[in-house]
Amino acid sequence: MEINNISKRKLTGQHIGITFGTFAPLHVGHQQLIYKSLMNHDAALVIVSGSDGDRGDKIGLSLEKRFRYLREAYNDEANLRVAMLNENDIPTYPQGWDEWTLHLLRSIALNIEGVFEATNFTIYVSEPEYQVELEKRLPQNVQVALQNRKSIAISATEIRENPVRHWEKINRVFRRHFTKKVIIAGSASTGKSTLVRRLARSINAPFSEEYARLYEETANITDEELTASDYANFIIGQSRANYNEICSPSNNGVTFFDTDAIVTKAYADLYLSKTENEQLNDLFDITIAKETFDLILVIPPVTAYVDDGFRNMEWENSRHDYHQKLMWYFKQYGFEDKIVLLDQEGQTPQEGFYLRYQQAVQALETHLNIKIEHLQ
Numbered sequence: 001m002e003i004n005n006i007s008k009r010k011l012t013g014q015h016i017g018i019t020f021g022t023f024a025p026l027h028v029g030h031q032q033l034i035y036k037s038l039m040n041h042d043a044a045l046v047i048v049s050g051s052d053g054d055r056g057d058k059i060g061l062s063l064e065k066r067f068r069y070l071r072e073a074y075n076d077e078a079n080l081r082v083a084m085l086n087e088n089d090i091p092t093y094p095q096g097w098d099e100w101t102l103h104l105l106r107s108i109a110l111n112i113e114g115v116f117e118a119t120n121f122t123i124y125v126s127e128p129e130y131q132v133e134l135e136k137r138l139p140q141n142v143q144v145a146l147q148n149r150k151s152i153a154i155s156a157t158e159i160r161e162n163p164v165r166h167w168e169k170i171n172r173v174f175r176r177h178f179t180k181k182v183i184i185a186g187s188a189s190t191g192k193s194t195l196v197r198r199l200a201r202s203i204n205a206p207f208s209e210e211y212a213r214l215y216e217e218t219a220n221i222t223d224e225e226l227t228a229s230d231y232a233n234f235i236i237g238q239s240r241a242n243y244n245e246i247c248s249p250s251n252n253g254v255t256f257f258d259t260d261a262i263v264t265k266a267y268a269d270l271y272l273s274k275t276e277n278e279q280l281n282d283l284f285d286i287t288i289a290k291e292t293f294d295l296i297l298v299i300p301p302v303t304a305y306v307d308d309g310f311r312n313m314e315w316e317n318s319r320h321d322y323h324q325k326l327m328w329y330f331k332q333y334g335f336e337d338k339i340v341l342l343d344q345e346g347q348t349p350q351e352g353f354y355l356r357y358q359q360a361v362q363a364l365e366t367h368l369n370i371k372i373e374h375l376q
């Protein structure tokens, strides 16, 4: 099954460059191959190929997702189209060369404006075997150009094995898939926003801020005044804020979030009416279904409650209820194994804070399997 691009015209020109691959993920080696095929010809077609359960699918990068990411990656190249080749109905590589080549040719024909036989094509590959097998099966107007894949020492396999180590080589759009997502959660006044900032800056990672706080400050309203509509804004606003950090150019593999929709849901559950909660259920479900976390750092209410003018001081008494509710929701949504409690208490508030910071750094190393340089 071939799916064509939505907003782009079919390719025109005398000679069109072709590349194909699994692209799980797209990296700088592929990118240079693709650009070479574009710059040496009138236009270029990139074909993302694969099947259910292929090596991309195994890590959550299904063929459809790769096709979508590739279109986004090249949305600013007018003369470049991306097509998808679904191999589900043909023998898997290397058993299906005959059928696969027919699919490839059909995909090319579907993506060009002119007559296939009257157009020349060059397929760029970096595997000698691809050249040998294709040349046995291609018509005369389709050439194969073998490239040296050793010039750019990277492979998608290496990236899948250790994305953070090869971060700079991963295409920007595909990086979001490999981003380690850390959320810091907890009831009000636990110092979580400060911890998010300090943890993130300790490794120069991007971090989101608590959207509800910014929203209340801007609107100049307090917790007591919040309605279901305000909560709806929190869900969308926080989700957007977190996503922006994942897509940020400063994302170097780890991103920190100050709260998410589950944190907001625990608040809504405690402080909004049953009817208001029902109104928000669908929005919560849609948002939470898209959330994935690699680590959830939860600060229990071990600190003193601070009146900052926005907080409802009655909430002080319910901080423990809130904490229980939050933990319950994280478990309900299947994140139990991602939770680490930051529960250290020092002799002084400052000492307690530093101990919890150290706990968090330790958790990053253990759960994300990344090495963090830190002061001993």
Ligand SMILES: NC(=O)c1ccc[n+]([C@@H]2O[C@H](COP(=O)([O-])OP(=O)(O)OC[C@H]3O[C@@H](n4cnc5c(N)ncnc54)[C@H](O)[C@@H]3O)[C@@H](O)[C@H]2O)c1
Pocket (backbone or CB within 6 Å): 020, 021, 022, 023, 024, 028, 029, 030, 033, 049, 050, 087, 090, 091, 092, 093, 094, 095, 096, 097, 100, 124, 125, 126, 127, 130, 147, 148, 149, 150, 151, 152, 153, 154, 155, 156
């Ligand atoms: N069913 C079949 O029999 C059959 C036959 C042929 C091809 N296929 C399909 O075609 C696809 C082949 O793609 P792939 O697995 O090679 O994809 P890939 O994403 O690993 O590589 C895509 C292309 O980029 C090249 N490349 C990779 N790293 C490079 C680097 N660092 N520098 C320069 N070039 C580099 C590769 O050699 C390849 O030509 C697969 O989806 C496969 O299933 C299937």
